[in-house]
Amino acid sequence: xxxxHSVIFNIKPGGKLQGSLRVPGDKSISHRSIMFxxxxxxxxxxxGFLEGDDAxxxxxxxxxxxxxxxxxxNGRVTIHGVGMQGLKAPKEPLDVGNSGTSMRLLCGLLxxxxxxxxxxxxxxxxxxxxxRVTTPLEKMGANIEATDAGTAPLxxxxxxxxxxxxxxxxxxxxxxxxxxxxxxxxxxxxxSTTEPAPTRDHTERMMSGFGYDIQREGAKAxxxxxxxxxxxxxxxxxxxxxxxxxxxxxxxAEGSDLMLEHVGINPTRIGVINILREMGADIExxxxxxxxxxxxxxxxVRSSKLKGINIPEDQVPLAIDEFPAxxxxxxxxxxxxxxxxxxxxxxKESDRIQVMADGLIALGIDAQPTPDGMIIKxxxxxxxxxxxxxxxxxxxSFAIAALRASGxxxxxxxxxVNTSFPGFVSLAAKAGLNISSAS
Ligand code: S3P
Numbered sequence: 001x002x003x004x005h006s007v008i009f010n011i012k013p014g015g016k017l018q019g020s021l022r023v024p025g026d027k028s029i030s031h032r033s034i035m036f037x038x039x040x041x042x043x044x045x046x047x048g049f050l051e052g053d054d055a056x057x058x059x060x061x062x063x064x065x066x067x068x069x070x071x072x073x074n075g076r077v078t079i080h081g082v083g084m085q086g087l088k089a090p091k092e093p094l095d096v097g098n099s100g101t102s103m104r105l106l107c108g109l110l111x112x113x114x115x116x117x118x119x120x121x122x123x124x125x126x127x128x129x130x131x132r133v134t135t136p137l138e139k140m141g142a143n144i145e146a147t148d149a150g151t152a153p154l155x156x157x158x159x160x161x162x163x164x165x166x167x168x169x170x171x172x173x174x175x176x177x178x179x180x181x182x183x184x185x186x187x188x189x190x191x192s193t194t195e196p197a198p199t200r201d202h203t204e205r206m207m208s209g210f211g212y213d214i215q216r217e218g219a220k221a222x223x224x225x226x227x228x229x230x231x232x233x234x235x236x237x238x239x240x241x242x243x244x245x246x247x248x249x250x251x252x253a254e255g256s257d258l259m260l261e262h263v264g265i266n267p268t269r270i271g272v273i274n275i276l277r278e279m280g281a282d283i284e285x286x287x288x289x290x291x292x293x294x295x296x297x298x299x300x301v302r303s304s305k306l307k308g309i310n311i312p313e314d315q316v317p318l319a320i321d322e323f324p325a326x327x328x329x330x331x332x333x334x335x336x337x338x339x340x341x342x343x344x345x346x347x348k349e350s351d352r353i354q355v356m357a358d359g360l361i362a363l364g365i366d367a368q369p370t371p372d373g374m375i376i377k378x379x380x381x382x383x384x385x386x387x388x389x390x391x392x393x394x395x396x397s398f399a400i401a402a403l404r405a406s407g408x409x410x411x412x413x414x415x416x417v418n419t420s421f422p423g424f425v426s427l428a429a430k431a432g433l434n435i436s437s438a439s
Contacts, residue, residue, distance in 0.1 A: 007415040009395060009425070011402035012434035013383060016303070017250040019431055020259040023243050025075060025236040027420050028174070029264070029294065030055035031101050032206050033234050035109060035182070037079030038067040038087070040210055042231030046077040048262075049236055053419040054099035061106060064090040065117075081231050084185065089115035093153070098122050098349060098390075098419050101175055104133050107154055108179030111142035112162045112186025119154045124349050124390055126152045133179045136167050140180075140187055162187035164225060167194070171344065172317040174199035174268075177221065181207070181214070184223050192222040197317045200268045202294070209234075209293045237264035237296040242421045244272045244322040245396045246431065250301040251281045252332040253403035258431060260299040262291070271319025273299075275326055279306040279333055308335035308378055316342045324397035327356045330376040331365045332404050339373035349416070350391035359386040359398055363405065383407020392416045396424055399435055415439075 030050040035058065037044030049055065051072045059077070063069055066088035071077040096102035096119060103119050107130070110117050120126070131150035138144065143157040164187040169176055177193045181203055184191025196219070204221050207214045210229035215222045243263050250256035265273075265285065273283055284300040306329055316339075319326065323345055330337035345352040353369045360367035364382035368375040381404050388395035388411050395414040402409040414437065417424050425437045 040081035040229035093118035108183035164189035306333035313341035
């Protein structure tokens with residue numbers, strides 16, 4: 001049996017969220033800390049590392065390429081950098097499981113190495129589009145084999161050299177941008193990416209933090225190949241994407257009052273705060289400070305009534321991973337919420353438009369999927385059974401929905417919650433969700 005089918009969440013209806021908690025480390029930053037620390041000269045110490053399956057897949061991939069990495073131990077990782085040219089050919093294909101970030105970023109980073117390497121993933125990842133990275137990498141001179149459908153496994157063959165390109169990105173994707181910038185480190189001349197809308201900029205920030213010269217002018221990021229990284233220490237903030245379930249949960253559950261500590265509030269990630277506030281949420285951003293080049297804050301959230309809105313399209317890339325949770329907020333809002341311009345949701349860990357609409361409908365909510373979004377009429381959430389399709393964020397979103405449901409909610413296929421949020425069940429239970437997990 002597929003292990004992801006074997007975990008079921010049961011959540012009793014009602015309750016409220018209270019207290020103070022810190023969710024695990026940011027997934028995007030955790031991946032990058034391993035990649036940059038491995039390529040650096042010197043020893044990089046990381047704290048707050050996400051010990052979830054996705055970030056661990058990246059960590060193991062670099063171990064397979066000869067990098068000595070100690071930990072993780074309570075979020076502490078020590079990476080003995082091997083320098084830009086120090087990676088070794090792995091003996092086996094690199095299996096990155098469910099992790100799109102690992103696959104797309106590694107594809108760029110590995111395109112200019114002097115060895116052959118194969119990247120494989122699980123069933124979900126093996127169905128996700130990879131041409132968005134292989135096509136521009138091929139323009140740089142890379143030699144990458146994919147399936148006829150443009151999906152993994154990806155076999156990356158060594159090439160004589162890569163050539164920098166100036167690439168106007170057709171999709172707003174931080175993974176595509178990061179992939180090309182990582183390939184650009186190994187390319188001759190300059191590599192530039194221009195994004196159609198702002199996407200998370202952790203790669204650019206971390207490159208600067210490791211002493212690499214990267215220029216940013218509006219939507220364009222440019223670097224020249226041939227430089228090097230100098231090791232540094234990183235304190236990874238709590239993941240705003242994991243925080244989002246608690247922001248929504250505390251907002252919809254009457255009587256809630258919750259403090260979320262040390263959350264990354266990078267401006268390219270705060271769409272969820274902007275959208276929820278526009279719907280009427282009561283979220284205070286407190287103690288803003290800097291953690292190694294990334295802004296962090298404590299978020300204080302209290303329950304409040306929500307109203308439906310037309311979600312501004314400019315917020316979509318800034319909240320791209322948070323829509324499953326935002327859809328639950330919309331189901332609890334008065335009136336209609338309309339999302340457009342979010343077709344990317346169809347190619348995430350699951351088709352998040354269809355799977356969320358199916359789940360909402362199963363719980364009695366009027367949800368109408370559209371090609372690029374959804375129309376949700378706020379209503380009464382009923383109890384029922386929902387399939388998460390092995391998608392971590394779908395599972396956690398419907399768990400939070402139980403706070404406002406009239407009956408028990410059962411969610412199937414929940415093992416992948418561990419990809420981004422190990423310990424979700426116990427942390428959510430501690431905060432006040434009546435959740436139990438069975439396998
Ligand atoms: C990520 C970028 C986003 C996001 C993913 C993590 C990253 O993907 O959905 O969870 O770490 O760069 P896209 O770039 O495909 O939008």
